[in-house]
Amino acid sequence: MKTFNYHSAKDVKEASKLSSSKSAFLAGGMTTLPSMKLGLASYNDLINLKNIKNLSGIKVSGKTIKIGSTTKHAEVSQSKEVKKAIPSLAALAEGIGDPQVRNRGTIGGSIANNDPAADYPSACIALNAVIHTNERKIEAEKFFKGMFETALKTGEIIEAVEFEIPKKSNYQKYPNPASRYAIVGVYVAECKSGVNVAVTGAKSCVYNDKNLSSALSKNFSSSAIDGIEISSSGMNSDIHASAEYRANMVKVFTKKAVEAC
Amino acid sequence: MIKIELEVNGKKIQKEIPDHTLLSTFLREHINLTGTHVGCDTSQCGACVVHVDGKSLKSCTALAADLNGSKVTTIEGLASNGKLHPMQEAFKKLHGLQCGFCTPGMVMSVIDLLKQNKNPSDKEIRDWLEGNICRCTGYQNIVAAVKEAAAKM
Numbered sequence: 001m002k003t004f005n006y007h008s009a010k011d012v013k014e015a016s017k018l019s020s021s022k023s024a025f026l027a028g029g030m031t032t033l034p035s036m037k038l039g040l041a042s043y044n045d046l047i048n049l050k051n052i053k054n055l056s057g058i059k060v061s062g063k064t065i066k067i068g069s070t071t072k073h074a075e076v077s078q079s080k081e082v083k084k085a086i087p088s089l090a091a092l093a094e095g096i097g098d099p100q101v102r103n104r105g106t107i108g109g110s111i112a113n114n115d116p117a118a119d120y121p122s123a124c125i126a127l128n129a130v131i132h133t134n135e136r137k138i139e140a141e142k143f144f145k146g147m148f149e150t151a152l153k154t155g156e157i158i159e160a161v162e163f164e165i166p167k168k169s170n171y172q173k174y175p176n177p178a179s180r181y182a183i184v185g186v187y188v189a190e191c192k193s194g195v196n197v198a199v200t201g202a203k204s205c206v207y208n209d210k211n212l213s214s215a216l217s218k219n220f221s222s223s224a225i226d227g228i229e230i231s232s233s234g235m236n237s238d239i240h241a242s243a244e245y246r247a248n249m250v251k252v253f254t255k256k257a258v259e260a261c
Numbered sequence: 262m263i264k265i266e267l268e269v270n271g272k273k274i275q276k277e278i279p280d281h282t283l284l285s286t287f288l289r290e291h292i293n294l295t296g297t298h299v300g301c302d303t304s305q306c307g308a309c310v311v312h313v314d315g316k317s318l319k320s321c322t323a324l325a326a327d328l329n330g331s332k333v334t335t336i337e338g339l340a341s342n343g344k345l346h347p348m349q350e351a352f353k354k355l356h357g358l359q360c361g362f363c364t365p366g367m368v369m370s371v372i373d374l375l376k377q378n379k380n381p382s383d384k385e386i387r388d389w390l391e392g393n394i395c396r397c398t399g400y401q402n403i404v405a406a407v408k409e410a411a412a413k414m
Contacts, residue, residue: 030304099391
């Protein structure tokens with residue numbers, strides 16, 4: 001790993017001030033550190049966010065759950081409040097990586113990285129999340145821009161992710177047997193504004209399948225999507241699964257998720 | 262360079278280290294605790310698992326600087342007064358290892374499991390060991406050892 005200057009910021013203001021085009025913020029480091037070790041990424045400065053106190057924690061209000069950006073996956077998966085309000089979100093966190101990754105990895109790090117096969121981005125889309133940064137609030141639909149790309153600007157730091165508590169929801173995924181990343185993952189949620197079907201792992205970026213969402217908004221049953229064709233165009237194809245397989249799994253998992261709601 | 266202070270197996274240690282020093286490098290090369298093994302060095306195999314403030318993590322994927330002020334327990338810190346930890350004893354008794362390379366990480370990982378779940382099922386043990394790879398045992402005896410230790414701890 002190429003060397004860098006390590007900083008540990010006391011607050012968001014300091015972290016933002018230290019940042020530049022050649023720096024990265026460090027939360028759990030579960031992607032940043034392996035990428036740097038493999039030579040896929042290098043930075044002049046790494047700015048640790050974990051010592052910033054108010055970035056961690058889970059708050060449930062009447063209609064939403066707000067999770068601080070440095071809250072670890074294990075904290076979300078074990079939280080009684082999350083299990084009660086949005087059980088599918090706790091289950092999603094429990095399915096990330098392995099116990100050691102869940103002990104370090106954070107929700108803010110996961111969505112800032114926006115891996116095309118990550119789990120949390122699908123929860124953000126399905127549960128109409130609002131991403132709170134030190135500068136603004138961003139709706140999830142506008143946050144995830146493309147493969148490893150988000151709406152975040154240099155120096156902008158995620159402070160919390162606020163999820164709508166849905167009427168019902170479920171997340172299904174086919175995990176890569178080695179990494180537990182989603183080969184295909186589908187998060188179905190019935191929210192106030194209608195049903196969302198968020199898909200991860202299938203394309204270069206998480207997306208809301210509008211056809212599936214609108215069919216389920218009209219009739220929330222697995223048979224409601226029987227007639228919908230899922231096109232494999234634009235889907236990922238690799239040694240784990242072909243584009244056609246992924247397209248089929250989107251439908252299979254949507255049905256499974258609806259039935260499990 | 263950065264100054265850090267860690268408590269490793271109950272001993273306070275202060276060192277000045279390069280900023281990019283991994284915890285696994287710190288343990289093995291700076292303070293000569295070579296019981297923590299580095300297998301894949303890509304966060305997959307789990308041979309490098311240690312406890313930091315009571316929780317298991319992969320030491321090849323953590324910066325020592327990031328853990329400043331923490332308490333670290335390695336495989337060397339388990340035995341007390343020459344007596345093996347019940348988990349080490351169970352691995353020995355039930356042949357939970359063959360070559361032994363993965364064993365330090367296995368033992369540290371499953372001790373963390375028993376802290377959270379005193380009586381895990383076979384499935385829960387296997388799920389927990391998602392991040393620990395053994396190429397010798399087929400896991401049968403590892404699972405048996407965890408159950409034996411759970412009964413004794």
